[in-house]
Amino acid sequence: MITLILAVLAAWFVALFLGPTIYAAMGLAGFAFLFLSGIPGIVVPQKIAMAANSFPLLAAPLFILMGNVMNSAGISYRIFDFATALVGWMRGGLCHANIIGSVIFAGMSGSAVADAAGLGTVEIAAMKKEGYDADTAAAITAASATIGPIIPPSLPMIVYGVAAETSIGALFIAGIVPGLLMAVALMLMVRALAVRMNLPRHPFPGAAGLWIAFRRAFWALMAPVVLFGGMFSGVFTPTEAAAVAVAYALVLGLFVYREFPLSALPRIIVDTVETTGVVMALVMTAALLGYCISVSRMPQEFGATLTRLTTNPLVYLAIVNVLLLVVGCFMEALSAMLVLIPILVPTALALGIDPVQFGLVFVLNLMIGTITPPVGVVLYVTAKVADISFERMSRAVAPYLIPLVAVLVLITLWPPLTLWLPGLLLAK
Amino acid sequence: MSVLARVAGRVLDALAIATFTGMFLCVIVQVVLRYFFGDPTTWSDELARYLFVWCSFIGWVIAARRRSHLGIALVAERSPPRVQAAIELFGALASAAFAGVLLYYGLQITSRNADVETVTLFFTFGVVYAIVPVAALAIGALALADARRAVAALTQPAGPAR
Numbered sequence: 001m002i003t004l005i006l007a008v009l010a011a012w013f014v015a016l017f018l019g020p021t022i023y024a025a026m027g028l029a030g031f032a033f034l035f036l037s038g039i040p041g042i043v044v045p046q047k048i049a050m051a052a053n054s055f056p057l058l059a060a061p062l063f064i065l066m067g068n069v070m071n072s073a074g075i076s077y078r079i080f081d082f083a084t085a086l087v088g089w090m091r092g093g094l095c096h097a098n099i100i101g102s103v104i105f106a107g108m109s110g111s112a113v114a115d116a117a118g119l120g121t122v123e124i125a126a127m128k129k130e131g132y133d134a135d136t137a138a139a140i141t142a143a144s145a146t147i148g149p150i151i152p153p154s155l156p157m158i159v160y161g162v163a164a165e166t167s168i169g170a171l172f173i174a175g176i177v178p179g180l181l182m183a184v185a186l187m188l189m190v191r192a193l194a195v196r197m198n199l200p201r202h203p204f205p206g207a208a209g210l211w212i213a214f215r216r217a218f219w220a221l222m223a224p225v226v227l228f229g230g231m232f233s234g235v236f237t238p239t240e241a242a243a244v245a246v247a248y249a250l251v252l253g254l255f256v257y258r259e260f261p262l263s264a265l266p267r268i269i270v271d272t273v274e275t276t277g278v279v280m281a282l283v284m285t286a287a288l289l290g291y292c293i294s295v296s297r298m299p300q301e302f303g304a305t306l307t308r309l310t311t312n313p314l315v316y317l318a319i320v321n322v323l324l325l326v327v328g329c330f331m332e333a334l335s336a337m338l339v340l341i342p343i344l345v346p347t348a349l350a351l352g353i354d355p356v357q358f359g360l361v362f363v364l365n366l367m368i369g370t371i372t373p374p375v376g377v378v379l380y381v382t383a384k385v386a387d388i389s390f391e392r393m394s395r396a397v398a399p400y401l402i403p404l405v406a407v408l409v410l411i412t413l414w415p416p417l418t419l420w421l422p423g424l425l426l427a428k
Numbered sequence: 429m430s431v432l433a434r435v436a437g438r439v440l441d442a443l444a445i446a447t448f449t450g451m452f453l454c455v456i457v458q459v460v461l462r463y464f465f466g467d468p469t470t471w472s473d474e475l476a477r478y479l480f481v482w483c484s485f486i487g488w489v490i491a492a493r494r495r496s497h498l499g500i501a502l503v504a505e506r507s508p509p510r511v512q513a514a515i516e517l518f519g520a521l522a523s524a525a526f527a528g529v530l531l532y533y534g535l536q537i538t539s540r541n542a543d544v545e546t547v548t549l550f551f552t553f554g555v556v557y558a559i560v561p562v563a564a565l566a567i568g569a570l571a572l573a574d575a576r577r578a579v580a581a582l583t584q585p586a587g588p589a590r
Binding site: 019041042049057062243 | 444451458459481484492496498500516522556557559
């Protein structure tokens, strides 16, 4: 059965590049495995439909709606204006503002693509107007967009938590410190590049100007407070907190900022359902393929082989990091995650690695994968927004991989970076 | 666009809005009842989950209609138009084949669950599964239409691009 699953996975991987949708390739690979190993095909609709029969996973479409509402409600430019007032006076100021804006937006949106497409549009336009070249603007937008799914809320962490049976709340809290570290690391890189490239500064607006920008963004800045407050005080589950935050964002967009009319709501919802369909088609067919991998007993075999080679958790983490970084270059993040979780997580747990730390390492790896060619969803989106070629985009973002990988190495080597905060907040 | 396609699109949008809004309201009602009235509900959790199943499949169809499902365009982007059309045909046939699998076994699982009771709700589990063959039919039809377009592009005589 192991040879069979390996053959099916290899065929699937090759077929992916011949252009079918990822879900069709995964679904057919799963079906082929079941058929060839004599398992009834009725498992296909069962595994696929029941993948969506999950209350924690239901937070995903709610956070997608939240991102869409935030982008329609004029919240993205208020956040960017505030970030510009805050750090724009440094050299390469709008690059710094771009990073800070992403950190704030990360607190209300859970996907790197939403950050790149929504906030990114505002950021890149503003940066081009101030004389930055398109490459620099696009590169920092894509790099900072990866912070989005590390700082809660986070679609990949919801999916990880459901698939690896790890507390989503704990994963969320564990992402805060690494997310902020990513921002600091990226800002250090901008500082180094800004001097060399002689990037412009933005005038400091003065304390009064800063205050005005803060007031204009105030209700938007409260959205993460509503979200985290409800979730981390234990009042709401992540799914409930998502629904409450969506209600807050709707009130904000419809009645406080009045940036979109009630009549725009149906279109926003249909768009949200569309994105939900794209995400869920991947999640559902990957759940089927994940089931096939478990049935084949490949995880046990993999674990046994690996523990013969090493029982050192750090060596295992190093192997996982290299594997995920390579896989991340060639695969879409969510499907890679769901296919690899049943293979990699059991061994990690057996070696005594904390499931929350492992989750963070896992997710950060694959988020870096979204900005590495040849397959990088965030690169595609940002290149389109900035109107440059995919090749130029890939070259421009390369320097920013260094600080992100540095953060990855840090959270791999030093568990307290991910485990201290959840321990502090959840110990009650 | 034909009248039929337009009506189908309308129905699809309406279903999307209905299931999504229903799901959202279930969660909100659950929060309000528990937090303000100290009265935890059980049906809201279950109904929200089944609406999510429906909503996911409806979104799947909408994304198929708008061609927004993720695929890897790496090879296609660097190929001449004819190879591109061949790749498109292969992709459409893969989607159609998978839709066929879903349709066949979806009907099976729906009829097998036709009298399996849900835990707190008034309908049976067959209703939850019924969306699978319905969505499969729509996805299959869309994929076959794509395949036909690709064949047309393939058989069209070579010449200057239109």
